[in-house]
Amino acid sequence: MPAARESLLDAARAALLRRPWSAVRMVDVAAAAGVSRQTLYNEFGSKEGLARALVRREADGYLAGVDRALAAQGGPCERLVAVAEWTVSAARDNALTRAMLTGCWSERLPAPTLSAVPSSSVVPAQRRADGPLPSPQDLAAVVRDRAVALLSPPGASGAETADLARTCELVLRLALSCVMVPPGEGGVAALVRGALHHRPA
Structure with missing residues (x-):
């Protein structure tokens, strides 16, 4: 992402900490x-485009933290605990992350539409930001699938993989x-440890 784009997103996030998005x-x-203001419009097209890019960047940051938790030392249980702790921490510290994970958007936050913006309105720098934004269900599925991919033992059967997917989803929902x-x-x-310990084999 170009430096100007990152700087603009940083500035938008800082502004959102001080006042409502409106x-x-x-x-x-x-x-x-x-x-310049023209540079901002060239990058995002509109305030809605800026909001979509900001939300997508926060989603990417949350998922990067999930990846770090899953890559940490320890067995599958401890890595799932780390994902759960990161999820709670990220949502507590970042109102946009909390809104993305729960679907509860306050009046202070931008609430960009989740569906894709028609391609005729998209400038090149906006293409990814103007794709569909993740819903809470989308984010949960991405976290579950990443956890399954990283925690599945080699040669795991379909039944074992399905059981791990259910466990990962349980942890995220907790x-x-x-x-x-x-x-x-x-x-x-x-x-989470208690739920995993008492979960039927």
């Missing part, structure tokens, strides 16, 4: 990034429940 002005985002209702003593890690 009060974020394109001219202020451009000035904070040190580029984490999401902790996003909505913070867990008690022991946090999400204790909840």
Whole structure:
């Protein structure tokens, strides 16, 4: 991603921390990034395009954290615990991530449409940002599938892979429940370990 594009997204995110998205002005985002307003429009086409790109970047950041958790040392259980802890932490610290994971968009946030923007309105730099944005179900499926791909033992049977997929989805849904209702003593890690320990073989 070009440096100007990254700077603009950084500026948009910083502006969103200070005021509701409806009060974020394109001219202020451009000035904070040190580029012209025309450059901003060339990159994103509109404020909606900027919002879509910002949401997609936050989704990419969340998924990068999932990948780090899955690549950590330890057995499958501990790596799934790490995914759950990252999910709760990311959602707690980032309102956009929380909205993407739960589908609960507040008035302060941009709420770009999830469907693709017609290609006739897309400039080259926008192509990926203007594709369909992930719904909560999409993100959950991506996390589940990445976990299965990394945690499946060599030569796993179809039944074993399907069981692992159910386990991964259970862990993610437990984490999401902790996003909505913070867990008690022991946090999400204790909840996930307990669920995995008592899960029927």
